[in-house]
Amino acid sequence: MKFKKFIILAVLIIIVPSTIVAQLSNAKKARAMQKAVYFWNFAQGCDWPDEHRSGNFVIGIYGDNELYTALIKGYSSLKRGSQPFKIVEIKEAGEIDGCHMLYVDEAKKYVLESKRKVLKSSATLIITNQKGILNEGSMINFVYPTPLTEFEVSKSNASKSKLVIGKDISSMAVAVR
Amino acid sequence: MKQFLHIAFLLVVASNVTAQRTHWEQAVLCYQEDSLICASEKIDLAIKDSNEVKDPYTWHVRAFIYREISKRSSDENEKNLARDKSVEAFTKSLSLDKLDEQKLKTNNIKGLEAIATGLYNEGVTWLQRFEVEKGIEFLEKHNKTLRIIDDNYFIVEREVSIKRAAAAILTDRYNDDNEGNSDAFDKAIEYYNDILAVDSNDFKTNLNIGVLYHNKGINLLTGTRLDLTLPEIMQLQKDHVFYMQKSLQYMTKAYQTNENHPGVIRALAGAYYSLHDDEKHEFYNQKLIKLEGTEGND
DSSP: OOOOSOOOOOOOOOOOSSOOOOOHHHHHHHHHHHHHHHHHHHHHHEEOOGGGSSSOEEEEEESOHHHHHHHHHHHTTOEETTEEEEEEEOOSGGGOTTOSEEEEOGGGTHHHHHTHHHHHHTTOEEEEOSTTGGGGTOSEEEEOSSSSOEEEEOHHHHHHTTOEEOHHHHTTOSEEO | OHHHHHHHHHHHHHSOTTSOOOHHHHHHHHHHTTOHHHHHHHHHHHTTSTTGGGOHHHHHHHHHHHHHHHHHOOSHHHHHHHHHHHHHHHHHHHHHHTTTTOTTHHHHHHHHHHHHHHHHHHHHHHHHTTOHHHHHHHHHHHHHHHHHHOTTOOOHHHHHHHHHHHHHHHHHHHHHOTTTTHHHHHHHHHHHHHHHHHOTTOHHHHHHHHHHHHHHHHHHHHTOOTTOOHHHHHHHHHHHHHHHHHHHHHHHHHHHHOTTOHHHHHHHHHHHHHTTOHHHHHHHHHHHHHHHSSOTTO
16 A cells, blocks of 8 residues: 655744834833832822922922823822822923922933022922932932842931931832931 | 555455454455444454454554544544544554564555644644644644654754744734733743754744743833832832843844844843943944934834
8 A cells, every 4th residue: 555645744824913022112111110110109108298298299200201101191090198199291490399209310410409499498309310419419319239220318318308208218228328 | 545445455355255254354344335434343343352453454454444534524522533543553553563574564654644744734724723722732743643653753844833833823912911811921932942942043033032021021010000019119120120131141142143133132222221231222222223223212
């Protein structure tokens, strides 16, 4: 008995609808989300003077559109106690008034010097993203000693603005002043 | 099959017509009358007979009868069962045939090869319907069947084409719903690693597995709840870093194969950004700008 016909092997052609790619913009969104979670914890774990505990809880973002977008998306329906969050994208230094929390990107750090008096009197928790900037008035500063996003705090800078950085935050900081 | 029947039929006719026919001879006659039910009943009796069960021809005939049943059956379970019996019978015939002149060896082997090809083709059909598990199951059956003939059987092209297609489908499944289909991620990685075990420099596989890990790391953070505690976000970051470092491992390999592929460079730029390695992020970002005139945002 012999086989006369050829054995035909099927050809495999799979068409998968979508292709997969890695996007740098997604990495930037991911980092912004990390910071947004930190902001939530900073808002919950710090104390503001009584006169700042009513109305909207204002978070100003100066120089980081990705972070602003992440906060707008995530915080719009949330509250700090009875205070609804209000997220503001700062376009000019003159707009920083009245923020409970203010994030200043590295490129905009000059505002810490030029608006020092305003910031101090308005009990604004200043958050930054540059090595060594606690010396320039920042209260919480993101640092990257490892591949993780971590932070250092300056309780003394905070107390000058009548703010208290809570234990939950300072215990997780890589450095406390 | 016709030629098999012709020879078998001649054997039956040539045997002493006055003597009682063996079960396998009766099976051949049933088959000649196109009654597969009768043929299977007779051949089942043949293997219960203490004399016939030792005859390689009994098993040879049984293999062909069950192969035919499998081919004609429209019921999947019945088809699979008959095919398994056919494979078992070819194997048994081969082992019994070893002692004499091995007259049946060539056709037993060809019978197994035909079944194995059918199994591979069925695997392909399942994959074309995006049924990954079935596709892989039939590839494994194909391999198992051919390893009856050759212990070392392994054809890279067949293995790689099935595993690559399976991994691509699973990746797509994971991308559609990365929480609900997290097991698809693990399986896709497993199949891509199977391909890399054969060729560790396979560019597409290194790229695809690198992108899978990259996007898994990104998804962890972009899909997170905002009200995590600080210890929770630290742990999430550690997981994110783990996946980004895994991505780098494969992307670096892909980069060594092709230094000018925008997808690889974009992923490297993104991974180093995520890991806060600004120098390397900038290196790949600049390279991407030179290649495409834009950074890797689009």
